[in-house]
Amino acid sequence: MPTLSTPIRQHTYSPPTEQPAANALYQNLLQQPQEHLASARQFLQAQLRQASLQPCDLPDAPHQLNEWIRAGSVRTTCAYRDYLNARKQGQPRRFFTNRAHALYFLRSVAPTKMVDGAWLYGVLSQWQDWRFHTLVRTYLEELGDGESLQNHVVLYKQLLNTHELDNAGALSAGHYVQGAQQLALAYLANEFLPELIGYNLGYEQLPLHLLITTYELNELGVDPYYFQLHVTIDNADTGHAQKAAQAVLDNLPISGDADVFYQRVKRGYMLNELGISSMDAIEGFDLEAEVHRVLEQKALVARNMHSDFCRIEGRTVNEWLSQPGRTGDFLAALEKRGWIHRDTDPTESRFWQLIQGNRAPMFGVFSAYELQLLHDWIAGEWSAPHSQRQPRRYVASKMAAEPVDPDNFDADQAALEQQLRKLPACDLTEELIKLMSPSSHFTPAGLLATRLFARVMGQPGTGH
Known part of the structure; x- marks a missing residue:
């Protein structure tokens, strides 16, 4: 089977004790990859063993891949047509209950999106070998061919910065599994080439959730361009999905065991099923729990920073904040005392008036994402009366205009x-x-x- 001469996606994640957690490995491979290749190899081998236990829907023979891709594309587009028809008939959004939910999703999948295309890095050294041409071209397109407004990571960084999600709280190790796998494949391409090709085959297919995500982000006023870009370039005709199938065929061994190669491709393909998926991130949103998490985090630095002038249900704010795990009780007390009016316009709540606005006493304490969480939590059902259901359309664009560079x-x-x-x-x-x-x-x-x-x-x- 072909090799490289120079090495250059749901489930709860529980790493074996002998290997680093995915989040640690992820950071290590970004910062000092050559020093952590042994850990990357161990991690990838463990992931492949787990992947081999998953049911695989790939066709039995490689020559059937193009038909398999076309059939999958037809199923996806038909399902999306049904989704659009349901929405036209008045059905609610399928994924995002509110804008905070959408931002939570963007935050949750950030570790994967911030290394978009990374698994293909390891084949760059073979750019002159025709067998790797489609893989190299796919990597260059993930990088926008060097144009910042088309580079996928640049686009996602801009999206995170726009909503102040770049520092939105710690994520679990499971959120880093996909990114860690991509980085491990990038730096161990010489050893895991068939698996890399298989992973690429799975990742570049157009999923239904990508189409729905793009549509609903647009409804909620969140720029969908990053996701829209993937809808177009992952098409089954001339896009990355077709190129991924071609890469399998181009690299099938002529004199070696093609069956063994294809079985390894299948295992790499199934790596897409591991870790916390996009659907897991969407389904894992709990507005109440996320509000509590944010307020508990704020309490760590806000204790003893409030005056004792104001008492709520017999306790000062400092006393409320000094007791971990009392966020729910504190919010209930604020509701009881009339500081928060749930299921109404948030601007009518005294608490909201304290945190939102340039002259608000607590201006700057909460990020844009955290303010959206609190807004949607207070608003509750108020945010969706019939008169308010018209979506705030966001005209998809290439994010913000490219900045003017200074002379230096x-x-x-x-x-x-x-x-x-x-x-x-x-x-x-x-x-x-x-x-x-x-x-x-x-x-x-x-x-x-x-x-x-x-x-x-x-x-x-x-x-x-």
């Missing part, structure tokens, strides 16, 4: 490009590949390297 930024870019162009051809591609790693491809240097690499391949970067 342009100078740094020009200096880097001049430095790179002085390198011999072999050294140039090696340096470009380093800059295109999962931890740096979204930086100015990484974006420049991607554009130059695309030109080296003879395909100038043009985005999507």
Whole structure:
């Protein structure tokens, strides 16, 4: 079977005691990958053993993959048509109960989205081998061919920043499983090439949840462009889904055991079923619990910061905050005393007036995401009377306009490009590949390297 000459997605996650948790491995592989290859290998082997226990829906033979993709695409589009018809008949949103729910989802899947396409990094060194052409091109397209407004990680970073979700609280290790798998495959591509190809095959199929997510984010006024982009490029005709099937066929062994290769492809494909999936993130939202989590987190730093002038149900605010686990009781006391009026316009609640607005006494204490949580919790049923059900349409765009770069930024870019162009051809591609790693491809240097690499391949970067 083909190998590389140079190595360069539901369930509760419980890592074996002998290997690091997925969140720790995720960070290690982003920061110092070469020092953690042994842990990555151990993790990936354990994940593949678990994946082998999952039922697999791939066809029996590789030559049936294109028909399998087309059939899957038909099922997805028909299911989406049924969803749209149901919505037209007055059915509520299927995924997101409110805007806070949508933001919770964006936060929950961030570890995966922040390494989007990472599993393909390990094949860059083989860009001259025709068998890896579709995989290399897919990676470049994940990187937007070096254009910041098309780079998937840049787009997701902008989305997180817009809603102040970049520091929205700790996530469980299970949220990092998919990202850790992608990074492990990236740096162990030489050892797990069939599994990498299989993982790519599974990840690049167009799922129904992606279509519904795009539609409902748009309804709720959350820019859906990142998700819309994946709807178009993962199509079953000329998109990543078709390219993924072609990569399987291109790399089937001629003289080796093709059956063994394909079984390994299947195991890699099933890695998509591990960890916390997008549907798990959607279904795991509990507004009440999330509000309590946020307030408990705030209490850790807000204790003893309030005056004792105001008492609520016989206790000062400091006394309420000093007792962990009393958030529910505190909120109930605020309701009883009339500080919070549930199922009404939040602006009518004294508590909301304290935290929202430029002149609010607690302005800046809560992030945009946290304010949305509190708003939707207070509003409750008020947010959905018939007169308020018209969606706030967000016209999909390419996020924010690209910022104007200061002179010193342009100078740094020009200096880097001049430095790179002085390198011999072999050294140039090696340096470009380093800059295109999962931890740096979204930086100015990484974006420049991607554009130059695309030109080296003879395909100038043009985005999507």
